[in-house]
Amino acid sequence: MPAGAREVARVAGVSLSTVSRTLARPDQVAPETREKVLAAARSLGYRPSPAARGLTTGRTQTLGLVVPDLENPYFTSVVKGAQRRALSLGYALIVADTDEDSRQEVELVRSIATRADGVILCSPRTPEEVIVDLAADCTMVLVNRPCGDVPTVTIDNRDGVRQALDHLRALGHRRIAYVGGPRGSWSDDERLAAVRDAEHESDLEMIELGSFRPYVSGGVAAADLVLASGATAVLTYNDLLALGVLDRLRQRGVDVPGRMSVVGIDNIPAAALTTPPLTSVEVPRAASGSAGVDLLLQRLEPERPVPPAEDRLAVQLVVRGSTGTAP
Amino acid sequence: MPAGAREVARVAGVSLSTVSRTLARPDQVAPETREKVLAAARSLGYRPSPAARGLTTGRTQTLGLVVPDLENPYFTSVVKGAQRRALSLGYALIVADTDEDSRQEVELVRSIATRADGVILCSPRTPEEVIVDLAADCTMVLVNRPCGDVPTVTIDNRDGVRQALDHLRALGHRRIAYVGGPRGSWSDDERLAAVRDAEHESDLEMIELGSFRPYVSGGVAAADLVLASGATAVLTYNDLLALGVLDRLRQRGVDVPGRMSVVGIDNIPAAALTTPPLTSVEVPRAASGSAGVDLLLQRLEPERPVPPAEDRLAVQLVVRGSTGTAP
DNA sequence: CCCTACTCTGCGAGCGTTTGCGGTATCGCG
């Protein structure tokens, strides 16, 4: 049903190869011929088949993106950023969600790798050796975790924690709880390390809680521990946890920030809508996605003149109503 | 680098076609041969090339999904549902975000259609004729809007509004504001129609406001109008708007639900986390996505024994703290 | 006016599969 290049060639009165060339390297074909071909193509509504092209070129003009959970606002933004960038560079984006199940992840990545030129993997908890293994036969880049010499885009986790803690310290807090995220995830490791650094380098007394699953429910569970710890402020692994803490605190009638200050990390959209609005560390989520695409393309098409992708993104504390002076 | 079927054939000592058959119709090949082939394939890590297969079969085992905004929690869930279903049926999913720009949408859909077997389109505001046109040469299904005879999965908008209004009426509210969404979107039309029906069929006095862009900012803008209207309760086109209303109301010190009850539609995750938690109409967002996939596959593979897809999904009011008896 | 160099175009092989068609064993049965 859809017209093929052969048909275009017939209509334009040229050979099949000329049609192909007209589209691929227009400068190598006489302007006059070019016009004829383009006109024919247009009139037939010709669209080259990416599958067929891919067969000979080995390029599908498709990228893959694998995340743990599409509904997690963090990854949602990564997907959005990646999608937008991929599209603007002429690539389609296959997205997949592992549902936090890293067992099937390998198979998933491999299967996507057969249809894509490369894949961007967001997989905080998959064992390093599994990833290295995978990277051996799929061209891929990582987001939010370094791993062997697989190219990676990360964010400056330690600086984020530092900013949050500096803020709380400036408000007079000295005893601060950290509600940890998934043990073994690179981000949690980094954040925890920064927490410990802060404790050693200042007069802060840090209380490490957790780990908790990085969802609202985890925060709800953590809130009572935070309260019992005697801390006057709490920093959570991510905003979802902070949201849960906030919710539980409200339920227990605890005044925020009067009695307890709360800081999250990620600055997801919902953070601005809580009562009080959540102070949080803004992390460039969408930029991570688009940087992932850039990094991948840098390997796929070294000749394309894209600016070399940033691979360590800066973060910035956003102060809102959930933090105040220590009681 | 990756081994091809030809290589597998060589190792297994059979012909290329036998390899192909072994994978496609294992029952048509002798068990003994089958084992040899499978063993060879496994040892070589053979993975058939979807592109090459697609060339001859015309099937790419890939579906497309186009939504207006990936970061809108509504569509996020649709994507998640579609992704999950597609994956479980052996399809990859290309997702794209139009950024609410329906001008490029047509081109986007067409370009995705060349790489996919069919596309699921979520496009509330694109003109009917444009879609019909598109549907003429892409196999596609719609989500959340009917259009000509293009297959569609919708939700029961009118019933949702009815449930919300019944709830408010039962609480004693008689003067209720409706904060409208994007004019011209099918969902808004339906919801508005249901609002008017309710007004005619009961003693409710409805105040129509808007339209507003269906984001938090729109709700913030609407809140003051709601307050000035003398209504004791407000139903919004969607939760994002309700969140905005809630936020502005809090800012102005209006007691919810004491002085004003608020009801949203969609029941996005954030709805449970506001203060007070938002009463909302739960709509099966993920189910819309998976139903979209089912509907599409029903056309693509009529022989596959999937349960005939539901095409009109039921909704259910979820009562939370933002609604109370009329003052 | 010829030769070279260059530009443009067509030829054909191949990319990795699927699949219809036909061939060869093998088997059952009379």
Add this chain to the structure above:
DNA sequence: CGCGATACCGCAAACGCTCGCAGAGTAGGG
């Protein structure tokens, strides 16, 4: 023991495109 049926398997032609190679035509220089 011979025949047809049956079960497997291989051959080769597609699928729609790209790209190296070479032929044809043209322009320019000597």
